[in-house]
Amino acid sequence: MEKYEKLEKVGEGTYGKVYKAHDKATGQLVALKKTRLEMDEEGIPPTALREVSILQLLSQSIYIVRLLCVEHVEKNGKPILYLVFEFLDTDLKKFIDSYRKGPSARPLPPNVIKSFMYQLCKGVAHCHKHSVLHRDLKPQNLLVDKEKGILKIADLGLGRSFTLPMKSYTHEIVTLWYRAPEVLLGATHYSTGVDMWSVGCIFAEMVRRQALFPGDSELQQLLHIFRLLGTPSEKEWPGVTTLKDWHVYPQWTPQNLARAVPALNEDGVDLLSRMLQFDPAERISAKDAMAHPYFDSLDKSQF
Template sequence: MEINIVDKYEKLEKVGEGTYGKVYKAQDKATGQLVALKKTRLEMDEEGIPPTALREISLLNLLSHSIYVVRLLAVEQAAKNGKPILYLVFEFLDTDLKKYLDVYRRGPNAGPLPTQLVKNFLYQLCKGVAHCHGHGVLHRDLKPQNLLVDKEKGILKIADLGLGRAFTVPMKSYTHEIVTLWYRAPEVLLGATHYSTGVDMWSVGCIFAEMVRRQALFPGDSELQQLLHIFRLMGTPSEEQWPGVSGLRDWHEFPQWKPQSLARAVPTLEPEGVDLLSKMLQLDPSNRISAIAAMEHPYFDSLDKSQF
């Protein structure tokens, strides 16, 4: 059913250009609830919503049963200049992990994140990722900007999820801000066409390190620089360590670096944490720890898991 989006929601402000289109903070006129309205860029034909998009929306609906995934509340179809537009209506959270970390990075209260908070957020992230992977969904673009934080409840939620195929992820976002590569797995940077749950676990590792260090572990500004950052710390992979790596599309003869101490890159992280991080940052994706196994790691032993 087509609705006039203006009749149902009052747009309060544009809060960003998401990976998939404009995002507005809005209020549901009937209930007063604050929502995030995502206006999707979707090639729609006269037939209406393409089946791929419908599949992904039903998947999103399924995934949002976890409190660690941002909830999809409704899907609204509207029209502009005779062209159909799809709005996805999500619960609204006013901060993300990047903004949350910025408070600790600079400003009057700058300082390390409390150890228990890092554990708490990382555990929730693993739980959300395990939920997605359990439904066969890869996120493929996990980064602090799309992990939303409910500050009052202390809950971390995964956003920008599952719209992988019908809504293409551009290399440049529409504000010409380069899509960040800092959390991207080496197999993706090397042009692998088939990848698995390991792509998300690499990103989780990078986010973990950043919560501890308060700065990105691999802050590359191009795909090549990104790979060099990774190889300088983790060592340049060989066929022995990572079978098939030299057959990937963008493999070149890279400088040969030996692995450095990961503990030195995250000096304040306890040994159990360094061990978990090293299991997430394995160069060969098939050697990376799964989200479900990560939740059982001794690093989380001091956490009261009954609260999750």
């Protein structure tokens, strides 16, 4: 790893520490994601290799953070894998916060929300086309190039292969806010709808500048969802009462979704409602979302 100079630690991903660094040969800024591997006799576990190959495949999209290379080193006899990514200076959470806090607090411009949403749908559609579920979409995992106005999906799928001891505090709570109801209710088989629910929550958060469903436990999370969208029944979500963690919940009627996102136009509210359908089979796909009338005013030729 003599090729890189670490400048600062910028975070901890699902699977290890993340450093801002620069490539000594080119001067290019990069993000180094470091993870220790539990090695078997054959060397790097095949699951890790599979994840890296998936990431290389997905990196062909401009809306997925680009994996530049993989470095395998040994330190004190312990194997370490460094994933070298392009570096982006902020994430969507920090970007939203910059509009929410301080004397210059103001709503995000509608054209920025629309552009970011289109890019997010395009990136998610690319993942789903290659049979990859992200499963942890949230503003912190979406990187932003402010100068170019580009949004990129990060932390893609590696949580499944690189399992480190996880701290059980804010990461878990924050992730709850974007978790689909079928996962909260204990479904073991789920599909692309889990990502589209998260996309809907992110959409609402950009408009509101605060989380739509800020629960602090799985039960609280469900109650937040049911209060706004109504308590689901077998009629609108066949099979819901047979899910492992289903209980008898207070019966709420659906509220007017537009009131939760007053700055969003009629087409935007319609798209959001299609993303937040209880029945995963009824949720709009990322590909179909890109063709929704909400995006009609967007110049799609630039994406």
